[in-house]
Amino acid sequence: MLEIDPLIAEYEHDKFRPREAEALQTLRKVASLVKPIMRQRGWKVGILTEFWPPEKNLLGLNWNKGQKICLRLRYPYDERQFIPLEEVVDTMLHELCHIVHGPHDEPFHTLWNQLRTEHEQLLRKGYTGEGFLSEGRKLGGARIPMHEARRQARAAAEKRRLLSAGSGQKLGGTGVRRGENIRKVIADAAQRRITVTQGCASGTDRSRGIVEETNQNGFRTKAENDDENDEAIMLAYIDLIEEEEREKYGDAYVPTSSDNPAGSQGAIPRPPRPSSSSNNPPPIPTSTKPAPKPPVVDLTSTAPSPPSSDYDSWTCNICTLVNPSTYLCCDACNTERPTPPSSPKIPPPSRQGQTPPTKNNNPLTNKKSALDNLKIIEKAAASKPKGPMGWLCHNCGNWMESEWWTCAGCGSMKLSS
Structure with a gap:
């Protein structure tokens, strides 16, 4: 059976x-999960290695646009405990973006978002890595025709869909459990993006030293050539992802390629990001936004009311969380509220023969504080003629306030107003 060149040439682990055997297996598993994404864009990695730098926050490094990618597999405070596979894969996706983009700017985060989406789609459709299909059964044997590979991929995707239907589980991960704080889930996701970005050593002064350290301590294992059956399965899953993307974007769909690695997400215009920081995370999907909290009104404040606006909420440019208009910073990622655009107010057209209402017809409709309005009401009440405070019931002698017309004791009506 014909073979093709591997997308990752060598693996390197600390012997x-x-x-150490589990570390090598983890590297191979991470590579198998991202190979369809790499094959679709024509990306190749020379060496995929583990590293355990003394800097506790470092998680990954891409040296020379894919010549070597380093991943932290173990926790910084215990080298015997491995980081969850999904977190390592997320770091791998981040470092793959550095094959195309250097700084952590808007195009970088757009590409990272696209890679994350495709990875989640692969997991949802049952892809578990090269040479395996849904149940973890090794394919092997004779060469699989492309139509048979597509049939098996569709069958695995449909089986996965039926098993997860109604479970509330989000593609490849755990869904939001009942009673769990959705705001905390969003904040944790945003924090995870920030942690991975800040833990990237690509392009820093420390990167060369890390590469030299891995060369001294690493044990290299040459990757096996990819089987044609593996390639057929990968291409079949890529076809399924492209079909889903076409349904999602419609006429705006743009296929991913080496020239356009971000696909449709790179073609859709994005709102501008604040230029104060280059380590901002990509936006969170709109479907995960929580309902905004109702604004709190202080009736005792003597400060003038803020000018009226057509919007009672604002959207964060970083994590797209919808915040109430009274919040000066985002409740999820603490980003400062952007300056709202100013738009002139257009008065409604007046009917023929009618005089348009003036601004001072009713003093209570003017934009004044609640305390000023209360003073106006009290002044108007004081100007009215004062009458008796109450009256005595002629039947039972019960005293009643003037506003009551009937006695609360016997029900008799008062004789005079």
Whole structure:
């Protein structure tokens, strides 16, 4: 059976650390999960290696646009405990973006968002890595025709869809459990993006030293050539992803390629980001936005009311969370509220023969504080003629306030107003 060149040439792990065989297997598993994404864009990686730098926050490094990618597999405070596979894959997707983009700017985050979306789609459709299909059964054997690979991929995707239907589970991960704080879930997701971005050593002064350290301590394993059956399965899943993208974007769909790695997400215009920081995370999907909190009105304040606006909420440019208009910063990522655009107010057209209402017809409709309006009401009440405070019931002698016309004791009506 014909073979093709591997997308990742070599794996490198630290042979002198505990559980070294598991580290090598983890590197291979991470590579198998992202290979369809790499094959669709024509990306290749020379060496995929683990590293355990003394800097506790570092998670990944891309050296020379894919010549070497380093991933932290173990927790910084315990080299025997491995980081969850999904977090390592997320770091791998981040470092793959550095093959195309250097700085952590808007195009970089757009591409990272697209890679994350495609990875989640692969998991949802049952892809578990090269050479495996849904149940983890090794394919092997004779060459699989492309139509048979597509049939098996569709069958696995349909089986996965039926198993997860109604479970509330989000593609490839755990869904929001009942009673869980959705705002905390959004904040944790935004924090995860920030952590991975800040833990990237690509393009820093420390990157060369890290590469030299891995060359000294690493044990290299040459990757096996990819089987044609593996390529057929990958292409079948890529076809399924492209079909879903076409349905999602419609006429705006743009296929991913080496020239346009971000696909449709790169073609759709994005709102501008604040230029104060280059480590901002990509936007969170709109479907995960929580309902905004109702604004709190202080009736005791003597400050003048803010000018009226057509909007009672504002959207964060960083995590797209909808915040109430009274919030000066985002409730999820603490980003400062952007300056709202100014738009002139157009008065409604007046009917023929009618005089348009003036601004001072009713003093209570003017924009004044609640305390000023209360003073106006009290002044108007004081100007009215004062009468008796109450009256005595002629039947039972019960005293009643003037506003009551009937006695609360016997029900008799008062004799005079």
